[in-house]
Amino acid sequence: xxxxxxxxxRTATVDRAAAWxxxxxxxxxxIVTGVTEIGEGILTVLAQIAAHEMGVRPEHVVIGDNDTAxxxxxxxAGATRQTYMIGNAVALASREARGRLVDVxxxxxxxxxxxxxxxxxxxxAENTNHRVSMGEAVSCAKNRGVVPVGSATFxxxxxxxxxxxxxDGAGRPWQAYVFGxxxxxxxxxxxxxxxxxxxxxxxxxxxxxxxxQGVEGQIEGAVVQALGQGLMxxxxxxxxHTSTPGFAKYILPTALDVPKVNSIIVxxxxxxxxxxxxxxxxxxxxxxxxxxxxxxxDAVGVRITSLPATPEKVLMAIREKERRATGQAAR
Numbered sequence: 539x540x541x542x543x544x545x546x547x548r549t550a551t552v553d554r555a556a557a558w559x560x561x562x563x564x565x566x567x568x569i570v571t572g573v574t575e576i577g578e579g580i581l582t583v584l585a586q587i588a589a590h591e592m593g594v595r596p597e598h599v600v601i602g603d604n605d606t607a608x609x610x611x612x613x614x615a616g617a618t619r620q621t622y623m624i625g626n627a628v629a630l631a632s633r634e635a636r637g638r639l640v641d642v643x644x645x646x647x648x649x650x651x652x653x654x655x656x657x658x659x660x661x662x663a664e665n666t667n668h669r670v671s672m673g674e675a676v677s678c679a680k681n682r683g684v685v686p687v688g689s690a691t692f693x694x695x696x697x698x699x700x701x702x703x704x705x706d707g708a709g710r711p712w713q714a715y716v717f718g719x720x721x722x723x724x725x726x727x728x729x730x731x732x733x734x735x736x737x738x739x740x741x742x743x744x745x746x747x748x749x750x751q752g753v754e755g756q757i758e759g760a761v762v763q764a765l766g767q768g769l770m771x772x773x774x775x776x777x778x779h780t781s782t783p784g785f786a787k788y789i790l791p792t793a794l795d796v797p798k799v800n801s802i803i804v805x806x807x808x809x810x811x812x813x814x815x816x817x818x819x820x821x822x823x824x825x826x827x828x829x830x831x832x833x834x835x836d837a838v839g840v841r842i843t844s845l846p847a848t849p850e851k852v853l854m855a856i857r858e859k860e861r862r863a864t865g866q867a868a869r
Contacts, residue, residue: 539719539720539721539722539829539832540719540720540722540825540826540827540828540829540832541717541718541719541720541825542717542718542719542821542824542825543715543716543717543718543821544618544715544716544717544718544817544820544821544824545711545712545714545715546617546618546619546622546712546713546714546715546716546816546817547617547619547622547623547694547712547713547714548617548694548711548712548713549694549695549710549711549712549713550711552693552694553613553619553623553693553694553713554611554613554623554627554691554692554693554694555571555573555610555611555612555613555619555623555624555626555627555691555692555693556571556610556611556612556627556689556690556691556692557569557570557571557610557612557624557627557628557630557631557689557690558570558571558602558609558610558631558687558688558689559588559592559628559631559632559634559635559687559688559689559690560635560685560686560687560688561592561594561635561636561639561672561676561686561687562676563673563676563677563680564598564673564676565594565598565659565671565672565673565674565675565676566594566598566599566600567588567589567592567594567598567599567600567632567635568599568600568602569584569585569588569599569600569601569602569628569631569632570601570602570603570608570609570610571584571601571602571604571609571610571612571624571627571628572604572605572606572609572610572611572612572613573601573604573612573615573620573624574604574612574614574615575604575615576615578620578752578756578819579749579752579755579756580615580620580621580624581601582749582752583620583621583625583748583749583752584599584601584624584625584628585599585601586748586749587625587628587629587632587748587813588628588629588632591628591629591632591633591636592632592635592636592656592672593636593655593656593657593658593659593660593661593672594656594659594672595658595659598659610627610689610691612624612627617820618716618817618818618819618820618821619817620817620819621748621815621816621817622714622745622808622811622815622816622817623692623693624692625748625813625815626692626811626812626813626815627690627691627692628690629690629812629813630688630690630691630692630812631688631689631690632688633688633690633812634687634688634689634690635686635687635688636656636686636688637651637688638679638684638685638686638687638688639656639661639672639675639676639679639684639686640654640656640661641684642675642678642679642682642684642686643661643663643668643675643678643679644663646678647663647666647668649663649666649668653665653666656672659671659672659673660672661675692811692812694713695713695810713810714745714808714810714811714816714817715816716742716743716744716745716816716817716818716821717742717743717804718740718741718742718743718821718822718824718825719740719741719742719825720738720739720740720741720761720825720826720829721738721739721829722735722737722738722826722829722830722832722833723735723736723737723738723797723833724736724830724833724834724837725837726834726837726838726852727849728838728856730849730853731848731849731850731851731852731853731854731856732849732852733769733830733834733847733849733852735765735769735795735797735830735833736797736798737797737798737799737800738761738797738798738799738800738826738829739800739802740757740761740799740800740801740802740822740825740826741802741804742757742801742802742803742804742818742821742822743804743805743806743816744803744804744805744815744816744817744818745805745806745807745808745811745813745814745815745816745817746805746807746808746813746814746815746816747803747805748813748815750803753801753803753818754801754803756818756819756822757799757801757818757822758799758801759822760818760819760820760821760822760823760826761799761822761823761826762791762796762799763823764823764826764827764830765791765795765796765797765826765830766789766790766791767827767845767846768826768827768830768831768845768846768847769791769830769846769847769848770789770790770791770795770846770848771788771789771790771846772788772789772846772848773788827845830847831847834847834852838852838856838859839859840852840855840856840858840859841855842855
């Protein structure tokens with residue numbers, strides 16, 4: 539077993555992201571931000587967030603050009619910050635756009651804005667017969683000179699570090715924290731030193747899970763990457779030149795090496811951001827290797843203290859343990 543914590547969104551330096559949102563003709567939605575999709579599924583998450591906040595259907599959300607010469611700055615795609623920073627910015631921008639549309643329809647229907655609901659591409663007023671499509675509502679708004687647009691910036695509280703003398707957030711280096719725990723089951727061949735990971739049980743706090751299937755994918759991918767680093771990936775140098783120049787010698791895990799990963803999503807909403815989201819990209823990789831190394835120790839009683847735990851290294855440790863046991867018995 540191994541546990542971890544991980545900080546998201548630095549407070550020692552300015553970390554922020556911005557977005558524009560618009561409910562367009564026909565009831566579709568447009569989101570413009572300088573987000574970079576690197577394979578973690580952020581575009582899907584942003585579409586879900588915008589759809590939920592505006593009340594349109596997810597398939598009617600378009601994520602615009604991410605060229606920062608024309609889009610609001612979203613900052614870097616790293617440090618497990620995408621959903622937390624950009625997701626919250628999109629949520630706030632979407633709420634502003636929806637608010638403009640709601641104000642127009644409330645005035646038109648002569649009801650309180652608080653009674654108006656949106657969802658599944660429709661807008662309606664509670665306890666009335668007023669209900670139209672989002673497209674019709676947008677047309678009404680534009681006929682009255684109102685374009686349902688919004689913009690927002692979400693950033694970290696940089697006073698959390700500066701206010702080290704007191705206050706609720708004094709000395710807090712990160713704005714949000716996630717926690718996780720993993721259990722590994724392994725089988726060690728004492729004749730060859732080969733380690734086979736039979737299963738991983740991974741429980742992770744992700745704040746609010748916008749896309750649970752995507753969260754599970756992040757956890758599974760992190761476990762596989764950590765498994766490779768922990769047991770196989772051995773980069774070697776000889777006189778300044780690599781002796782592992784390709785994947786024939788620098789070994790990566792394949793589908794045959796991947797164990798059953800049992801993902802357990804723990805939702806402990808972030809109290810600061812409007813969505814309650816946190817992140818999962820990198821923290822899911824942190825406890826995997828320690829858990830595997832602890833499982834090796836539990837199986838054969840040897841501690842592997844350098845990576846990767848190759849069969850040669852594990853076998854050498856087992857033989858050394860046997861020699862020590864024989865020597866002590868002889869004495």
